Amino acid sequence: MRVMRFAGVLVVAASLSACTAFNVATHRVSGDPVDAPGGTYRADPQHTSVTFSVDHLGFSRFVARFNEVAATLEAVPGAPEKSKLDVTIKAASVDTNVAELDRMLAGSDFFNAARYPDIRFVSTSIVRTSQGTGEVAGDLTMAGQTHPATFTVTFNGAAPDPLTGADKLGFSAEGTLDRSEWGLANWWPAVGNEVRFHIEAEFTKPES
Numbered sequence: 054m055r056v057m058r059f060a061g062v063l064v065v066a067a068s069l070s071a072c073t074a075f076n077v078a079t080h081r082v083s084g085d086p087v088d089a090p091g092g093t094y095r096a097d098p099q100h101t102s103v104t105f106s107v108d109h110l111g112f113s114r115f116v117a118r119f120n121e122v123a124a125t126l127e128a129v130p131g132a133p134e135k136s137k138l139d140v141t142i143k144a145a146s147v148d149t150n151v152a153e154l155d156r157m158l159a160g161s162d163f164f165n166a167a168r169y170p171d172i173r174f175v176s177t178s179i180v181r182t183s184q185g186t187g188e189v190a191g192d193l194t195m196a197g198q199t200h201p202a203t204f205t206v207t208f209n210g211a212a213p214d215p216l217t218g219a220d221k222l223g224f225s226a227e228g229t230l231d232r233s234e235w236g237l238a239n240w241w242p243a244v245g246n247e248v249r250f251h252i253e254a255e256f257t258k259p260e261s
Contacts (some may be wrong), residue, residue: 082210082223085184089130089211090220094256096124096140097221101254103142107232108245115244119172121146126256128222130211138176138189144169144196162239169197177201185209189226195235204228204250220258227251 103122106114121143129135145159145166159166176191185208193202209223228250232238238246 082212086128086130086133086181086208086211086222089128089222090258091128091130092220092258094126094128094220094222094258096122096126097255097257098122101252103250103252105248105250107248110243114249115149117147117149119143119146120148124254124256126222128256133179133181133187136176136179138174138179138191140174142172144172163237164196169195174202193230193235196237198235200234202228202230204252214257217257219260222256224254224256225252226254 098121101122101124102118104116104118106116109115119142122140123142124138124140127137143166144164147155147158147164149155149158158164161167164172171194173194174191176189178190179187180190181187187206187208188203189206190201190203192199204226205228207225209225211220211222213219214221230248230250231246232248233241233246
């Protein structure tokens with residue numbers, strides 16, 4: 054009897070594996086955001102990254118990232134200018150791969166994460182520049198100061214997730230800012246003031 058049950062489990066597991074493999078192999082996304090279902094989406098933390106780079110003594114661009122990112126997208130595909138994006142990054146999650154530097158950046162001489170734990174971006178306008186690209190402008194708050202920032206966005210695709218069936222949207226974004234505008238000018242000129250951001254994000258529409 055146990056052998057039969059075990060064999061049954063193997064058959065079910067094999068069927069599920071074959072179904073998953075088929076779903077992934079036949080998975081296709083639409084590159085036109087108009088095809089995406091509207092509604093509220095949340096960033097998938099396992100497939101979303103925010104990295105940034107700064108000049109280091111003219112030798113290279115030093116690359117770091119934030120490990121805790123949350124975002125909500127109110128998507129209106131037929132009228133993207135009506136969509137809304139709200140992003141919150143935990144300042145203390147800055148990750149340079151150098152523990153002492155992480156502590157310095159999170160400390161009172163830079164982000165001051167104890168007093169200002171959140172870095173926040175709230176969109177004020179979204180403009181579609183082509184079928185799959187656009188510009189998102191908004192208010193960026195860091196270390197207690199708020200200034201405008203603009204990011205260029207590429208829409209990568211929309212489709213149901215082949216593994217979960219949930220509606221998903223994918224984006225890439227880039228932007229450049231002058232950190233000194235937010236009062237974060239420490240270590241210049243050894244560290245450049247120009248900060249280049251690169252963002253990869255997958256948004257999932259939760260089941261209602």
